[in-house]
Amino acid sequence: MEKVTDRYDPQSVEVKWQRIWEEQGTFHSETDAALPKYYVLEMFPYPSGRIHIGHARVYSIGDAVARLKRMQGFNVLHPMGWDAFGLPAENAAIKHGVHPAKWTMENIDTMRTQLQRMGYSLDWRREVTTCLPEYYRWEQLFFLKFLEQGLAYRHKAAQNWCESCNTVLANEQVENGLCWRCDTKVEQKELTQWFLRITKYAEELLQDLNGLEGGWPERVVSMQRNWIGKSIGAEIEFALEEPAEDATQSIRVFTTRQDTVCGATFMSLAAEHPLVEELIAGSSREAEVRAFCDKVRNMDKMVRGAEDLEKEGVFTGRYCLNPFTGRKMPIWVANFVLMGYGTGAVMAVPAHDQRDFEFARKYDLEVLPVIIPEGRTMDGATMTEARPEPGLLVDSGPFTGMDNEAAKVAVADHLEAHGLGRRAINYRLRDWNISRQRYWGAPIPVMYCESCGVVPEKEENLPVILPLDLQVRPDGRSPLPDAQDFVQTTCHLCGGPARRETDTMDTFVESSWYFLRYTAPWEDGKPFRAEDLAYWCPVDQYIGGVGHAILHLLYARFWVKALRDLGYVAMDEPFKALLAQGMVLKDGAKMSKSKGNVVSPDEMTQRYGADAVRLFLLFAAPAERDLDWSDSGIEGAQRFTHRLWRLVTDLAPDLTAVAPCSASAQDAQAAKVPEAVTLRRKEHATVVKVAGDIADRFQFNTAISAVMELVNTMYQVKDVLRTTDAGKKMLSSAVASTLVVLSPVTPHLCEEMWQLVGHADLLSHQSWPAHDPQALIQDEVTIVVQVDGKVRSKMTVAADASGEQVQREALASENIQKHISGREVAKMVFVPGKLLNIVTRK
Incomplete structure (x- = not known):
């Protein structure tokens, strides 16, 4: 084969292969029940104008997974679309004096071109755009079905x-x-x-998180659990002291501490509670209470719920009655009570709740302890803080003397038996307001x-x-x-x-079901085809930012469950596994135009090539962590692509178009040099590591590092091996393996070199190499020998050498003897296959 010496030109090579892939429909996927499927999906972008480097990172991650899974024999669905409705487009249209539709569609055209220039293996036939009637007609249909069902x-x-x-x-x-x-x-x-x-599904949304553990990041599962916010307790009715005949008769509270009910000394209402207006209407306190409520309603809810909030309130002038003690309890409006939790009314037990305690002390309200740890005493008049710990009930009528956990059950039984309340479960989750003005x-x-x-x-x-x-x-x-x-x-x-x-x-409606539409976006008579949904869904691997851990993911989970109950889908959860990738930073800060630290993917692709950009984004940091953009890092990625190009073009005259991992152990022996065995072992080990690191662990950085080590090994052994036919076969096999396993990361470069060494078919159609387990077995290993923690020698020993053998050989070495001369060996620490540390004392 004629030797190629031209410098690698990523621009012409990348455009060439993108055209070939498109012409041949290389990444088109069809429903085929005879094949195992793999649905990999990145969260679709908002068409804001141009893709940013964060987009490039998430789609590079997804594309590497999609390409590897195809090689592993999966029928891969890897689609793309546009989250095209919403405020940003409308606000941008106002700013620029254009229509949102024009702004959106022009941005989509620009961003599609940018994504295609990155060479992502997307099935563009399945593209969906949520602002088009052929898409949103179906969510209008779903809305009507939800309306019929009371959802x-x-x-x-x-x-x-x-x-x-x-x-x-x-x-x-x-x-x-x-x-x-x-x-x-x-x-x-x-x-x-x-x-x-959505609250109809609160318990199912919570319980089904158990099945997502392991596939979803622990922090995302935890965030969803906390947002759903399940609490188990009781609802208790507190009768108003003087209710009007045609007015509300009682205040209902939810509490998880019904065991403390006899210690409730006042009632706290949220400023938004509908009963407040009824209580104060026509009273001398009406103006004061209403002014306080107006002020509190506009407070930050996070601040209102904070532990360190200064507690404030106003007395309504009205009372309710404790159903267990008959005590008259003044009704207050308090700034720390939220309408979004429970019923918006709190039975205040200041002896056992710190917020209630601080409020009671500020407004000189009674503190009445009703749970005392065994062997302790407690005086409400002298307490300096609330005591929420468990204990025995006191001053609690028939429950006095009971353990407080047992009392929770007994109080709940009493409530239900006497019509005073009931056992209840409360969720923090509230129904989803989808109206937007x-x-x-x-x-x-x-x-x-x-x-x-x-x-x-x-x-x-x-x-x-x-x-x-x-x-x-x-x-x-x-x-x-x-x-x-x-x-x-x-x-x-x-x-x-x-x-x-x-x-x-709400634009989150569109993103709650788009992944279902991808399965048959050309279907005109219905939103989905049952056979396509059954085959492709759920999504096997979803990829996107942790910023959507609550909003989008919770809504999508709800939408799937609701559609399931309507008979549209047959699954319970939309996404089997989730990868929440980190952000791309510049100089440690989030990129923004105002900071002047934005990195343009177009500019980087033009300067370094799409493959170099992809390589850097996957190599610079683990996928789930933030990545700090580095000019030296992208330049290093470019240098590696050129280094690989030089290696293959240099070897090209000596290479034949063989399959990856095709050189046998007998071929390695025929080369009659130890370098052949070394290269074969490295080749097979790299194939195993890259597959595991990408497909199982998403450790793209370590996978790429392994390929770089294989390239280094080829540089070290090529001059020895290219002198014999057997050696050339070893190199041909190793080059083929390198191109196949690196192609999910740098597909254009690898396709070009695959063709260069004589392959007639597309690299994108190749199967993942099958490694030989025997090739991974090492006959010899290198042991690093330290004396008192400092490296003093390296020695090659049999892979199965015992610790005693290694120690004897090390102590017999002149170099080691020189460093321990005059000292006593106190102990030796041996790490099999890696290290021997000799610890001495004078």
Whole structure:
């Protein structure tokens, strides 16, 4: 073969192979029940303008897995699409004076080109775009089905409102009291909104996390558990002292400490509790209480729930009665009580709860201990802090003397027997508010008729299309309410005039089911095909940032369970395994335009080549950790690609197109040099390590390091081996293995060199090499010999040499004798196959 000496040109090589892969449909996948499937999916991007280096990292991770799994014989589904609705596009459109649709579709075209230039093995035939009617028509259908089943409902309540975005936010979209998108302080606003009843699935969402342990990161599972927030306790009714005949008669509380009920001395209500207005109406305290409530409602909920919050409250002037003691309990509104937990009412037991204790001391309320650790005494008047520890009940009527855990059961029994309450389970999780008062989103398919009320759209009329001839408003308010052609419609029940819902769906609705649509995106008559869903789902490996640990993942899990109960899918969970990759930083900081530290994938690809960028992103840090971008690091990655190119082009005249791992032990013996055995062992060990590191552990950095070591070995032995036919066969086999196992990381370079050494078929179609276990067995090993922790020698011994043999040979060495001369050997520490440390004393 003619020797190739040209310098490697990544630009021409990469474009060449991308064109060939596209022309041949190399990465197209079809449902085939005869083949084992593997569905690998990266979270789809928002079309914000251009891909950033974080995108390049996550898709490089997913692509390496997809390519390796294909080689391992799996039928791989690796699709791509666009999370195309939402506030960022609308806000960008306002800023730039263009329509959100135009902005979005132009960005998609740009980002698609960028991703294709990176050479990712995606099946672009399956591309979905969530802002297109052919996509969102199906989520409108799901909404109607949810409405039929009571999973969707309309409700008026105080909502999280972002003044800047002009829309409500779900609880999960409020971070430290601020809008998750724009960091504007979130306020409370009374609105009627559409909700999805995710709380119906709270227990299943919690229990099914057990089956995800091991496949999902422990911290993500923990975050979901905490967000669902299950508490086991009791609901207790506290009768109002003087209720009006036609008004509320009691306050219901949820508590996990029903054993302390006899120590409840006052009642605390959340500022948002609906009973507050009823209690203060027409009273002398009305203005004072209402002003306090207004102030507290707009406080950051995280601050309100913090342990170190200064406790504040206001007395309503009303009382309730302790159902066990008959005690009159003053009813207060307290800043630390949240409507989002329990019932929004707390029976305050200051002797045994620190927040209640601090509040009681501030407002001179009674502290009454009712649980005393055995052998202790407790005086409420002199206590300096609450005592929540277990003990025996005192001053608790028939429960006095009981262990407090036994008392929890007895109190619950008493509640239920006497109609005072019941055992209960509470969840922190609240129903999902999907109404958004913005334009760029999927229309909610209902109308409002004066005669018929809320009227769901007929299924055959779907999709309700978002009109694209409207202009976005500078202040972000939706133009839909003023779009008469959209709003005015006819009620299909009575034929009278009706108006369409002008709220649009939360964009998390689109991302809650897109992975299902990928299985048959060309299907026009239904959202999925049963045979495709049954074959491809669930997703085997999902990859994305930990920032979606609650929002997206929780909603997607709920959506799958709801669709299962509607008969659309036959699975319980959408994602079997999850990899939460780290961010890409620059100089230790998150990249942003304002900091001037943004790294452009386009620029890096143009300068170094896509393969070098991919290599650096996978090599510089473990996948789950943050990666600090380094110019020297990307240059090092480029140097390695050129080094491999030089090696293969130098050897090309001596190489033949053989299969990976095809050189046998007999071939190695025929070469009659120890370097042949060394190279074969390294070749087979690398094949094993790369497969395990990528497919099983996602340790791309150590996999790449192993390939680099194999390349180093070939450089060391090539001049000896290329002198004989047997040696050339050893090199040919090792080069083939190198190209195959590195191709998931640097596919263009490896395809080009695969062709260069004479292979006629695509490298992308090759099977993963089958290693020879015997090749991994070493006859000899190198032992590092230390004296008092310092390396003094290295020695080669038989792989099965005993510790005694190694010690004898080491002590017989002149070099070691020189370093222990005049000293006594105190002990010797032997690590088989690696190390001997001789410890001395004078």
